[in-house]
Amino acid sequence: MKIVIDGHMDLVMPEEDESLGELLVELKEWMIKENKRVIVRVRLEGKIISEKNKKVVLLRKATEFGILELFTVNLLQWAIDSLKEIEDKLPRIALGMERVSFLIQKGNYQDAFSLLDKSIEVWDRINEALRYVERLFALDYSQIFPERKGISGEMEKVKDLLGEANRAMEQNDLLGLADILEYELAPRINEERMAVDKITKLITQQMN
Numbered sequence: 001m002k003i004v005i006d007g008h009m010d011l012v013m014p015e016e017d018e019s020l021g022e023l024l025v026e027l028k029e030w031m032i033k034e035n036k037r038v039i040v041r042v043r044l045e046g047k048i049i050s051e052k053n054k055k056v057v058l059l060r061k062a063t064e065f066g067i068l069e070l071f072t073v074n075l076l077q078w079a080i081d082s083l084k085e086i087e088d089k090l091p092r093i094a095l096g097m098e099r100v101s102f103l104i105q106k107g108n109y110q111d112a113f114s115l116l117d118k119s120i121e122v123w124d125r126i127n128e129a130l131r132y133v134e135r136l137f138a139l140d141y142s143q144i145f146p147e148r149k150g151i152s153g154e155m156e157k158v159k160d161l162l163g164e165a166n167r168a169m170e171q172n173d174l175l176g177l178a179d180i181l182e183y184e185l186a187p188r189i190n191e192e193r194m195a196v197d198k199i200t201k202l203i204t205q206q207m208n
Contacts, residue, residue: 001013001014001062001063001065001066001067001068002066002067002068003027003067003068003070004067004068004069004070005031005069005070005072006070006071006072012027012030014061014062014063016061016063017061018061018062018063019058019059019060019061019062020044020057020058020059020060020061020062020065020068021058021059022062023062023068024039024042024058027039027070031070031072032075032136035072036074036075036076037072037073037074037075038072038073038074038075038078038136039070039071039072040071040072040073040078041070041071042068042069042070042071043068043069043071044057044065044067044068044069045065045066045067046067046069075136076203076204079133079136079137079200079203080200080203080204082129082133083133083196083199083200083203084200086126086129086130086196087193087196087197087200089122089126090126090189090190090192090193090196091189091190091193093119093122093123093126093189094185094186094187094189094190095186096115096116096118096119097116097119097181097182097185097186097189098181098182098186099115100112100115100116100119100178100181101177101178101179101181101182103115104174104175104177104178104181105178109174113169116165116169116181120162123162123189130196130199133199133203137203139199139202139203157188161180161184161185161188162185164180165177165180165181165185168180
């Protein structure tokens with residue numbers, strides 16, 4: 001297998017029984033540790049691995065393939081860009097929650113539930129990205145935000161509220177759901193923008 005990183009052939013050679021997934025994990029860790037770079041795109045045999053086939057493909061032996069191309073970006077820039085994207089998405093999620101509440105009160109349940117599902121999916125991705133940043137930079141959110149018991153704790157509170165919203169929806173408690181979305185979830189999500197801004201400044205200081 002040939003491994004090309006940012007257009008340059010690399011000397012990394014997979015072991016005979018190593019799966020493609022195992023190889024990619026090793027390469028990601030190596031890029032971060034040794035080069036301070038993050039892999040943002042992977043092409044196998046000239047094509048992006050589809051989500052549909054990803055699980056099966058990653059289990060196959062790496063030596064079964066001819067060429068693996070990796071595209072990377074600077075770790076700090078990736079983190080700042082990711083946090084900026086999160087900061088931009090948070091108010092949109094909050095507005096989405098308010099919109100869901102409005103749709104429920106108007107009796108437009110189908111659109112309300114569809115929008116709620118989309119908002120929860122986005123929130124899950126945000127939470128995952130923040131935890132990844134925490135792990136990459138060895139951040140201790142409980143030390144950064146002692147007054148709030150750490151950002152992870154705050155994220156769990158939002159997750160708990162989303163759980164309450166789901167239960168209210170399952171129990172057909174539409175007024176209760178609307179109240180949770182408008183008066184509890186939306187304000188709390190907006191507060192997270194300040195936390196994300198603080199993390200961005202901390203990471204910038206840490207890398208400089």
